[in-house]
Amino acid sequence: MDGYNLKCRGERVQDDEEVVDKEEEYEEDQGPRGKVCVSLKDGSYFNKEMDKLILFIFLLQGVWCGDWSISLPKKIEALRGSCVIINCTFTINNTYDKYLTDSAAGMWYKDDHTNINNIVFNSSNSNLPLKGEITGKLKSKDCTTIFYDITSNHGGKFYFRIEGNDPLKSTFTQNSVSVGVIDSPLNPTVQMFKDQMKIEVHEEVLERSSMCLRCSAKTLCSSSPPTLTWSSTDRLHLNENSRLQLDQQNQTEIISDLNFTATHLQHGVTFICTITYQLQQRIATAQNYITLRVQYATKISLFSCNRTNVTVCLCEAHGNPSPKVKWFLSGRPVSNSTNTSIIEERLSSTDLKRSFISLHQSLTNTDTLQCVTINTHGTASEKIQLFCSPQETTRNSAVITTEVLRMFAAMFATTLGLHCKKFL
Incomplete structure (x- = not known):
């Protein structure tokens, strides 16, 4: 196209000496917006009335320009070190179909489609920066292309060009695809x-x-x-x-x-x-x-007591929503008083709760302590007999109780004693 002036087809050129009909002497190519234009060999310029020119261009676009188009994704992500596939199809005016043969070549410009040095891929030349292949069949107007070994430098805007037999040599500039190179895949x-x-x-x-x-x-x-x-x-x-x-x-x-x-x-x-x-x-x-997050009925995970001069018991429960804990001594509800202290603790997990009770009172052989936990999905209950013999103490239970009661030892002024077994 160098050295030629582009004029829209179907108009006449006024020369100093003569009127040249474009239908007799021209070369065709695709203009900057995909329109079919004419290169006049004598370098002539138009000298026509503006209103006729505007009307003709309007008619020309409707008849000719709609036949040249390309379909590309707007943006593609490519993983560095991998490959990228550009799905691509195009159309040309049917008068050019005879020039689109099996020997046609497909090319890709990167960023600047006006500079021939920016052609980074040519299906008929393997000595260009981007390695790949056109997997589609150009004769069928399928320009789908795969590029291999993508690096960070390969990111940019790509334009497709088709070159068949003369005069079919066109760059589709109205649409491009933006390729972004990423180091890591997108989060699933x-x-x-x-x-x-x-x-x-x-x-x-x-x-x-x-x-x-x-x-x-x-x-x-x-x-x-x-x-x-x-x-x-x-x-x-x-x-x-x-x-x-x-x-x-x-x-x-x-x-x-x-x-x-x-x-x-x-x-x-x-x-x-x-x-x-x-x-x-x-x-x-x-x-x-x-x-x-699962909502479920409350469950008691630990119930343990230790007794010397003061009886200290622990009830640990979990559930979602977080449960409430109630104490019953021999069937009677227990609350904070002179003889009874109750302390509750919610652990880092909001559905787990610990409740400690200390009993500063005399107990009989028949006294029982019951822990009842409640939430909106159910109730759990466990009961132990408070007066136990030394034979009922186990080593493992004593170790567990020592660990969970350590922070409360000073408050309740207790030492580890008997661990009373639970009623089943």
Whole structure:
């Protein structure tokens, strides 16, 4: 196109000597916006009335320009050290179909489509910076291309050019694709389903609900497909199911489902999904996670007593919502008084509660102490006989009691004594 003046087709040129009809002498190429234009060999300029020119250009666009187009994604993410696939199709005016042969070449400009030095890929020349291949068939107007060994320098805006037999030599400048190079894959998406219905990830679920945790991610180009794996903070045994499918944008995504029935053992457990790409020179990973909140009936995890001159007992319970703890001495409710002290402690986990009671009073052989815990989903209760013989003490129970009561020893002024067994 160097040395030629571009004028729109179908007009006449006024020369000093003669009128030259463009239909007789021209070369065709694609203009800067994909329009078919004419290069006049004599370098002539138009000398026509402006209103006729505007009308003609309007008609020209409707007849000619719509035949030249290209379809490209607006943006693609490429993983450094991997590959990138650009899905690409184009159309040309049907009068040029005969020039589009099997020997046609596809090229890609990077950033500046007006500079020939910015051609970074040519399907007929392997000595250019980007290595790859056109996987589509150019004769069928499929310019889908794959580039290999992507580096950080390969990011930018790409324009496609087709070169067939003369005069088919056109750069599609109206559309481009932006390639962004990333060091790590994007974090996968984690969703939660209860009884096959999607719910918010922070929503609490009831114990015995049928649960599905879904991890998904759009796949990036790589020599081997990525993998999705699940793990958990409590190292639970996980039964996962992975698959590949097309999303609504016709892009391949990988999905892994984790199916289970919710129990209190999973309350507060964090489930982590990791996507892994095995590249030639490194492993690239990304993660996302979800913490499960399960509502369940209260349960008593520890009930222990120690007795010398003062009886000190501990009742530890958990549940979601956090339970309330009540004490009963021989069937009668107990509260703070001159002879009784009750202290409650909520641990770092809001669903775990400890309640300590100290009894500064005489007890009989028949006295019992009962711990009752309550929340909105149920009640739990355990009872022990307070007056016990030394034979009923066990070493393991004494060790547990020593550890949990240490911080309260000064307050209650107690030493470890007998550990009374619970009624079953």
